[in-house]
Amino acid sequence: MANTIKISKAKNLIFKKLSFLYLVFILFLFLSSPGKFLDHYENLVPAQEVVLEKLRTQLEELPEGDSKSQNLKAQTLSSLQKLEEIRTGYYDYRNTNHIAGEKLKENLFATNEIIQGSYGTRFQETLENFNQAYLEFGGSDLSAELLSPKDFADQEIQARDFFFKETPNAVIESVINHLETVILIHSIEALKGEKIELLKQEVSEADQLDLIQNFKKTLSKGEKLLFKVRLPDSIQNLKVLINGKDLAPFQVDSGFQHFEYLPEAPGNYVVDLYLDEERFFHNFKVTKPGIKLNRQGSSYLSQVGETQILQLNPQYLPEGDLSFVSEHADLSYENGLLKITPYNPGAFDVFMKLDDKKVDSLSLYAKDVNTIDVALMDIAGKENGLNQLAYLEASNPFWQVVNFxxxxxxxxxxDQVFHNATRFLRSELKEAILRAPEGSIMAFENIKVIGKNGHSYRDGRAILKMK
Known part of the structure; x- marks a missing residue:
């Protein structure tokens, strides 16, 4: 007890407050994390698909066996098909809800469609049916690996929750590929009666090889990948694959083989080049069509009633019947320039439509404007002071004077006070201005203007004139 340090109640309370604030800090730090690590999972998908393609080929090439073998093979293919249906469902969800950027961190698909939806039940049944066929063939029970894996606390969890509870959107496809790989490996090893030996070889990035030219890292949809490979005399064979599919050269000349490839859809792609037995690879990404701004000359901040011009990057715009719509702004588009005039203050969305279907959106913010500049106009529409005054007009054509x-x-x-219910001066007001003696002050005040949308009312700036 001699070495015990006593802390007063006041200091103890301070320590508790500091500990609590530290926890709050960690929580906010976590919530504000950009989640860039999730990009890794989308980049992993092409490599997973290459492995899956090799495993599917091995399964299909296995000879027909007895009824148990045929049943296991059929159940394996059926399980893969069921998992592909979940993948297709995710694709539909991703396209409908425009899953990109920050939305990749969300887990609504896993929660609503799998954990609480019909996909979850089918997913569990698929694993149970495969495990049953595997057992009947003579394999071991895969329940601990597939049906009810254990967490770090050694507690069994149903597969649906283990693999998909709070799983971010960006990870869905990678998890499906993992499960398909597990099923294929167990099935093939059981049918062959031996362990699978996946090809092991040293792989280098294509950038390290000066024989390959013109590789790009990013393509827009509709853009071709063009590259050429120079073959020295020491190289006898060249084989090129993109996402596991052969690609033949379209031209051969002067020791070069020229290749071109038109990606079918946005996503991540892997190019494999086999020079004799040596393998090189290159990754590239095809971006989906969307609204991309040229940073110079474009801003996400606008003002109510003011026309803002955004410069769109034509590289990312899709081909076809393109249009832009918004419930909160007047829009016009021509030659890569999008003109936007917001109706109301606050955040609002602009949607890009291709063939009348929404394909992307852009979020903007409009600042409010308190007073609108107004001018005195003559009958010819010229600003002419009190001379031949005919009506009041807002400097910005988005606004129109309604009374003053x-x-x-x-x-x-x-003092004389007159109320005018339109922007045009009544005869009574014109005569009063003409009769007023020199040196009289004319105050046009309490001016009300309305926006082009017919809903936004603002005050016009008062005008003082001396006769």
Missing amino acids: KLRIKSPGGR
Whole structure:
């Protein structure tokens, strides 16, 4: 007890407060994390698919066996098909809800469609049916690996929850590929009666090889991948694959083989080049069509009633009947320039439509404007002061004057007040201005303007003139 340090109640309370604030800090740090690590999973998908393609080929090439072998093979193919249906469902969900950027961190598909939806039941049944066929063939029970894996606390969890509870959107496809790989490996090893030896070889990046030229890292949809390979005399054979599919050269000349490839859809792609027994690879990404701004000359901040011009990057725009719509702004588009005039203050969305279907959106913010500049116009539409005054007009054509009050204060101190219910001056107001003596002050005040959308009302800036 001699070495015990006593802490007063006041200090103990301070320590508790500091500990609590530290936990709050960690929580906010976690919530504000950009989640860039999730990009790794989407980049992993092409490599997984190459392995899956090799495993599917091995399964299909296995000779027909007895009824148990045929049943296991059929159940394996059926299980793969069921998992592909979940993948297709995710694709539909991703396209419908425009899953990209920050939305990749969300887990709504896993929660709503798998954990709480019909995909979850089918997923569990698929694993149970495969495990049953595997057992009947003579394999071991895969329940601990597939049906009810254990967590770090050694507690069994149903497969649906283990693989998909709070799983981010970006990870869905990678998890499906993992499960298909597990099923294929167990099935093939059981049918062959031996362990699978996947090809092991040293792989280098294509950038390290000066024989390959013109590789790009990013393509837009509709853009071809073009590259050429120079074959020295020491190289006898060249084989090129993209996502596991053979690609033949379209031209051969002067020791070069020229290749071109038109990607079918946005996503990640892997190019494998086999020079004799040596393998090189290159990754590239095809971006989906969307709204991409040229940073120079474009801003996400606008103002109510003011026309903002956004410069769109034509590289990312899809081909076809393109249009832009918004419920909160007037829009026009021509030659890569999108003109936007917001109706109301606050955040609003602009949707890009291709053949009348929404394919992307852009979020903007409009600042409010308190007062609108107004001018005195003559009958010819020219700003002419009190001379031949005909009507009041807002400087910004988005706004239109709806009513105002005219106060005339003569040098003798007499006040006259007139109310005008339109932007055009009544005859009574014109005559009052003409009769007013020199030196009179004309105050156009309480001016009300309305926006082009017919809903947004603002105050016009008062105008003072001396006769």
